[in-house]
Amino acid sequence: MTATDTASLATGDTGDPALRPLPGRAAALLASADAPPRLVAHLRAVHDVAAQLVAWVRHRCPRLEFDAEAVLFGAATHDIGKALHPAELSGPGALHEAAGRELLLTHGVPAHLARFAGTHASWTAPGIGVEDLLVSLADKVWKNKRVAELEDLVMARLAAADGRTPWEWFLELDETLTDLGEGADRRLAYQMSHPLTRR
Template sequence: MRIIDLPIEIIELLETLNSPLILKRHLTIVHATAFNLLARLKDEWPVINLKNELILFGAATHDIGKIKITNELFAAGKKHELAGMEILINQGYKKEKSRFAQTHGDWKVENREIEDLLVSLSDNIWKGKRIDDLEEMIILKLSAILESDYWEVYEKFDIILSEIATGADKRLNWQGQ
């Protein structure tokens, strides 16, 4: 998987907010992962219609609250989620885009939209972390969207995720540089 740059809009936002380098690198990797995941989904199922712009924005900003809650840059925590949504809203972004900062770590909530789930997935799969329950929720939603058999979608989706997870060690090293 190739790491691509964040959109200029996000780079400028992170600069304005004095984002630490490690956070910029993390957001870059998660954004690149979402970009690659969406491309692979489109290659596999050309008829799929997802809100790619929202997913990519969410992946690129999901942890922005760690600018304010700095102790969560290196330790687990959830305070950055609400803080991130507030930061984005204060910067003029609508809730439709800002929500990913709050929803990315809370994917178990019933009726999460597939876009939120794909941001959560991107935040985990980049480092090779597979979460069965999250993947199952996405497969169920993909099956419904595509009007396809669950097991057919499962098989193809599993291959996509296995391929994306490959190289996680290199991405972890890159983030920490």
């Protein structure tokens, strides 16, 4: 797969499901890392869900301060370390987390953006921000996986920002995540239609 192929997969038309293009910088980083097609497809799916979550939070909880662009960049690059550990594309493993963060830092990505490669599976670690939680949530919900602990942390941030109770936020968040989950089968089919290895 050439850099041109990677860029096309990262930003071109996806058909059904229609997924937002990855940010240009993320697409360039994936091309530079020679990312496998399935990884790029996965990042498109997670990024698209993250964009929907960002829009929902901005609309429903405008008092919550967060860096939306960081969330979108984090969703678009969170698994970039799997370009270095491709076995983790189809099996378990966490080597890609530190490797992805280092890869991004090596390519000049600021630490506050590179961090998502390492935090997307560590939502209870000290110092986790709302941006990290939203990337983690998108990385679960894209395939309709629900993680109560993670959702509770997101609800607590929403409640702290506007004064409504976590229970009130549960009702809203649950409905939104259920709606997002309904597109999971199409997103999974899109991801699986791409090969694990570069041709």
